[in-house]
Amino acid sequence: MSAAQALANPLAAGPAVPRLPAEESRTPARHRKRRAGAEDWVASLVLCGPAVLLYGGFVVLPAVLGFAYSLTDWSGWTRTPHYIGLANFRELAGDERLYSALRFTLFETVLIVLFFTFGALLLAVLLDKLSCMKGLIRGLFFYPYVLSILVSALLLKYLANYNDGAVNLALRWAGLGRWAQDWMMDPQLVGYFIFGMVAWSSLGFFTTLYLANLQTIPLELYEAATMDGAGPLSVFRHIQIPMLMPTLMTNSVFSLIFGINLFGQIVVTTEGGPGYRTTTIGYYMYWLGVINNRQGYASAVSLAVFAALLAVAVAQVALLRRRQVEL
């Protein structure tokens, strides 16, 4: 054992280690400490630097720039935005199209949050009970999530076409032609079509989170419940739900974000139509900034939505935490 090692851990040292005079030992120790600190710093830089750089460049910087642009009437075609103060934020108050987009986004979000929080929970419990072909069936549910949002949206766009879509062709083939609908562009159905598209593509993800949590519930709890004569419903209510609360919270927050961020599916399928009826907040920002050349105002909308989303997410987490503690 070297002197340095002995100094670093005197208790581990052998019996015959001589103690160095205090003044003599302090300088090399400080030096070594400084060197170790520098090495840690370099390691941190190497390991975290690229991620910090990417996150800073692609998330933090655009957010800061977004705030700056929200104070301008920048169209995206010039390099010199023109400062207009808070005019964009004042315009927000009277923007009917924004409120309409908010209403539609909230409608979709409520459906999505309810389905991914509770529908996925039920599915996960059922899948957990499967006794054969467990992996295959779980895989089938997860498979659509592997596809990119754009691919799954394109697929459903073709399936939903009134004349040539597979859904209506199948209905006609089965003699149920009167049930054929314009699934994608009928104003009464389009909201559910979009929800169906999101539900189909992401159900596997949310179910998998629940399934993972279900594996962590101790078997003893089930055994004790069975001995006490509890049926499947009681087990579900008194054991599984309380134990799944952390995932339920996670899923509800994730699904809220899914709902509020609804965008790719809209771009590929309805482009906000018919009319502007399926314009979500995300699509409205794109419409304003990219199609209507109002980058400044689009930035103001995105900031307002970000603030609102943050407030909702904080409230949601606080509420669910309280519920979790109660359970």
Place this chain on the structure above:
Amino acid sequence: MWTKVFIGVGVLAVLGVAVWAFRSEGDSAAERTIRVTRNIGGRAGFKRHFDAWQSAFERKNPGWKMELIDLGNANGAEYYKSRIATGDLPDVVMTWQLTNLLADGGHLVPLPDSYYERIGIPLPAPYKGKRYTSQGGMQIQGLLINKKMWAGIGVTEPPGTWDELLAGFDKLKAKGCKPLVYGGREWSAFEPLFYAIATNVYEREPGPGKPSWTILRNQGKVRFAADPAMRLVLEKMIQLLDKYVDKGAASDGYNEEQKLFYGGQGATWMMGCWIGGDIDANKVDLDLDYWPIPSMTGKPPLFVETSGMPSGWAITTSAAGPKLEKAMSVLETFWDPDVFQLFLNGEYQFNVSSRSGVKQPKSDWPPAQRLADTMLARLARYGSTRGFHIALDDMPPPIMMDNTFKAVMQEILAGTRDVDKLLKMLDDDWDSGLKGM
């Protein structure tokens, strides 16, 4: 430890040298390449034209390359904005109704009058004292007609009024034919509304003393909601979609329209002359006619011309420094007779140059050639208007064409019958669009 450091530094150095060498090579190639945007997508005729244009340029300019940036079916707005952000706008660009936005941003180089004189095309109206774009040919929009179907109800000549057209639709419908091919999902949904506004709301021959509807709207002197002609147009659009468009049309797009019409299942398609290129490329075997747009307000029928110099089909340059000369050479090579003929064949446009020596599209496919001849004859007889494609400082906000007209038609398909609500959509988007100009 040091060995690992040396190896790491060595690997990084080798990578750095490789990247530097690759970049240098790329830079030197890029310095001698003129990048050109074009909306080719899957259109074989457009691609044939580009290939000929590229070969002619590279023959004339040894050591230089012309590179295609294919914008597909898009109008390039998103692509251009992203390139502007990175300072990397291509050297020769198609501009459509984006010309003034690009010019205002300082991204376009004004073209000298001598250029227009050399190629023999009329001088476009200046924008803020300068001229920017060069049109390709004359692009017209009207009604593509399946002659056999219309002849089946005894109609062989274009209807004089909108109501006569609808009377024809009634007869076609009674005979079990689909009178109109129409899809509501994509851009093509706006065509009937665009036709109606261009031919009924706008002055057909605006002049210096007669400001266009656009100018009056921007000055706040007219609004969609208060314009009787505009109200009439929307009432007619409601009637059109209600009576002559089948259930499910809202989920159809341009491809479905093409399929139906070329498959002989529809009697009328409101679409621009460029469909002639598809008829040639796809060897569509139909006897076709091309009719002018009948009026709703008692005016004579006519075509809409959308290749007015400053907008519509327009190309220009953004090149600077030594590349400008070569970019101008690209523009001039466009008018090489062989290249220009292929352009007309692909787009089914008509010549506007006094020096090109080429007149109209040519095709080996008889139905396509007959259509080209018919188009030219009808154009000569009925004439055209520019509608709202007047000048760069006299254009509606781009959002109207890019989006709003389509949205209004979709609203009608979705069941909205409240004309005031539809007029408000138009006014709201115009006001919003103006803020982005």
